[in-house]
Amino acid sequence: MTTERIFPAVARPVPAHAHPASRTRAEAPARATVKRKEALLTTPARAGMLIGASAAIYAVSLAGVAALQSQANAELAAHRQPWLDQVAQTRAANDALQAALVKADADLQALGTTYSQAGASVTAYDQSLNSLAALVTEVQGTAAAMPKSFSLPSVSIHGSVGSAAAPRTSATTSASAKP
Numbered sequence: 001m002t003t004e005r006i007f008p009a010v011a012r013p014v015p016a017h018a019h020p021a022s023r024t025r026a027e028a029p030a031r032a033t034v035k036r037k038e039a040l041l042t043t044p045a046r047a048g049m050l051i052g053a054s055a056a057i058y059a060v061s062l063a064g065v066a067a068l069q070s071q072a073n074a075e076l077a078a079h080r081q082p083w084l085d086q087v088a089q090t091r092a093a094n095d096a097l098q099a100a101l102v103k104a105d106a107d108l109q110a111l112g113t114t115y116s117q118a119g120a121s122v123t124a125y126d127q128s129l130n131s132l133a134a135l136v137t138e139v140q141g142t143a144a145a146m147p148k149s150f151s152l153p154s155v156s157i158h159g160s161v162g163s164a165a166a167p168r169t170s171a172t173t174s175a176s177a178k179p
Contacts, residue, residue, distance in 0.1 A: 041049075
């Protein structure tokens with residue numbers, strides 16, 4: 001298969017010393033004219049069209065790959081969602097456990113403070129009991145020194161011890177509601 005190409009006519013350059021006014025009609029520059037059998041698309045135009053077509057095909061293939069990747073990512077996210085929900089529940093349980101531990105620590109600190117205060121009170125009660133025991137020992141010693149029995153002095157009453165009559169009174173008041 002042979003290709004017949006017709007090259008466009010090329011004009012000769014005009015000499016530098018020639019003036020445009022001195023030209024004659026025969027020396028007029030040749031214009032490129034397209035003959036009927038001449039190809040409309042040149043090699044650079046064809047190359048540009050091939051590059052454009054390949055870029056378009058590449059863009060379409062990239063769009064297809066991006067769509068497939070997006071679908072794969074959506075499927076992967078849907079597959080991982082139960083695990084993410086479980087992780088969220090575990091985090092919530094962990095946060096609740098941490099809050100319970102913080103509260104238990106605060107309660108333990110308060111209990112330790114109360115225990116220290118109770119220890120000081122126990123020490124004070126112990127000292128009070130020791131002084132009470134010393135007092136009881138002293139009272140027991142005094143009671144032991146007392147005789148087992150002793151007689152009480154007799155009491156004599158002179159005169160009559162009886163009820164005395166109330167004095168007589170004769171008074172009237174106007175406070176009774178009689179007219």
